[in-house]
Amino acid sequence: MEFKGISFKFVHNPKALKNKKNEFFVQLRITIGRISKYYSIEEVPKVPIRYWSGKENRWVKESHSQGARINSFLISKLGKLNEFLVLSTTSGRILTFDLIKSQFFMKGEVNTLNQFYTKYIKERDFDSTRTRQAYLTTLDTLNEYNSSIPIISISESLINQFIEWERRTKDLKDVTIDKHLTHLKTIVKSLTRDGFLVRNPLENIQFKVRPEKADRTSLSNEEVAKLEKLVFSEKEAHLERTRDVFVFQCLTGLYYKDVQELHDEDILQIEDICLIQGKRTKNLQGYIVPISKRAMLLMTKHKLESDELVFHGLCAEPVFNRQLKVVGKKAGLHKSISNKVGRHTFTEIAIASGIPRSYVSKMLGHTKESTTQHYYDINPTHFINQFIDNSIFS
Template identity: 25%
Template sequence: MASVINREINHYEEVAEKIFSQFEKENLIPDKQTFKDAFLKEVRNIETKKEISKESEFLQAYNTFTREMGFQNSWTDATYKKFTTLKNHLLAFNKEISFSALNEDGLNMFVAYLRDDADLRNSTIKKQIGFLKWFLRWANAKGYNDIRDFEIFSPKLKDTEKKVIFLEWDELMKVYNFEFPENKRYLERVRDVFCFCCFTSLRYSDVANLKWHNVSDYYIMITTIKTADTLKIELNDYSKAILEKYRGCSFPNNTVLPVITNQKMNEYIKQVGYVCEINTPINITYYKGNERIDEVYPKYKLLGTHSGRRTFICNALMLGISPEVVMKWTGHSDYKSMKPYIDIADSAKQKAMKLFNKK
């Protein structure tokens, strides 16, 4: 009997810790009743009935949505932040936001607010509306909301495909082999981690979590942080050399490489690009409303941790490696997400073929 009671107590403690962790991710401080409601739902699947105003019902539903979807889909901190940003936009648009305010007219006004007051690009507005529709679909299914105007709501927002920023092979070799001057030696480790991503396709989150037990003589085996895919990625001469450089070194959390915070690494990668003179001009086109905006940047200003994985994919395809093989390394599950990279590779092949046209 005592062992049964102890197991139940341990279960309750685990549930309580899980719920408090969830509220912390949502930047919420629950009152006694809110915690009780969440606890009962988790351990007994009991939905409490509360008398709440129409205005607060929306936020109550929104917080429940982020909590439930976060649990079910193992949201990362970045996903929680995206939905916190959406909630902040909704409250700035209407501090007494309610489901009834999000009929077709209300949705159009919300888009106008995001464009004119929040000063967002059309591409960002599309993402915000996509997140909002996800919540509203959930609210309909749960019985919180019976307004279905959002289902056919599709504002015409001009947009362009997001440009894929990556290092061409000669640029990658320049960065990989660069000898930093004494006053820039602090960039060497960042360069090495970045290049490791360029030679393995690893995301920042995965290289930051890479341990020596993931590494063998010929490959690395990881379960990715973002998608929980288990990937086997063979090593090449460049990735092997970077690993050997840091073998025997001790880093926090027993990681393989000297990985710093994502924010700081993004800042330093731009410095690496600047010092290595990665200055190719890149034109970025985007829209705000009907206004087309063109901005030109030297490539180094657009580099970040995300560029490492993109560099791997683009160069692998341009080297002639089949998309099917590349997808096994990267974990992509369909061609749709690979299409922008395949288009780049095809374009590069056409350009290369023209070299034969010399007179």
């Protein structure tokens, strides 16, 4: 095909070379202006000279054992190249040899955003399994929207259509859509860096996404006390341990995964004070938090001398969260409690007690102190604590 000074043509042994088997890869000759370059089609086997006809759509003779398969593949390849040429030309994009090579002749051919995204996840060394799973979730959603998005079609308009589809069809909130958008921007940035795109079409684009602030449910001291007073039967022993671990979270601010990974070596004693010093599983950030007498009793209650883990044999997080719903209902709480509620409870109580933000940030293991600032939004409890002893308001 030839289109505005650009042409593609399959050729075979254009330099009339010779080897023992007298067979060579089929090559694609690309001509831009007056310059031609050749690229081997390595997805199909080498073809002996005697089987090459060079005729359009029947390049390899039918007498070749794989002639039909090779011709079918070449027709498909040419169709993709022609489509790429039309899309590029109509979008005003300048075609270069490097761009065409990156699209069609790199190892592990990548033609779509979905393919590159999949490759990105396989090759990237993520900081945590949680982050990797978040990227996979975005990819699953993208594939549901369109499983074959040509790289050349990536644009502000396409992303806006995807956002609207997520809102209307998937009924997703902007806070979730914003996370997906962050992942897609990272992928498109990598596409540009790797030469699949001449420029980043999403750079400096402000999409109309307004993520709501996360709803950080927390318990009061009185509500935590209700949980601690619960009495369980022998058949409810698993719920008792779930209650204990959750209360331990309320007293230490640890995520459930961090509780699962808590070892003896993470417990330090300096003079008469016991501390937990470790690294969060989420970001490997160090944290340090004092252990109260109540938290120490819970650790002692569930510690097995034969195990280095502080809490032995804890269930998976989804099971833990389901059991917490039962525990909360049993305690008569009107709030839905989960793993994160324990951490939020600890944070709210620490702030209300007047602990400086820098210390709260260190106890929570936040990478940036600005993350901790989100917890300092004025709420009724903090407001009352600031003015309750002020004579002006007495």
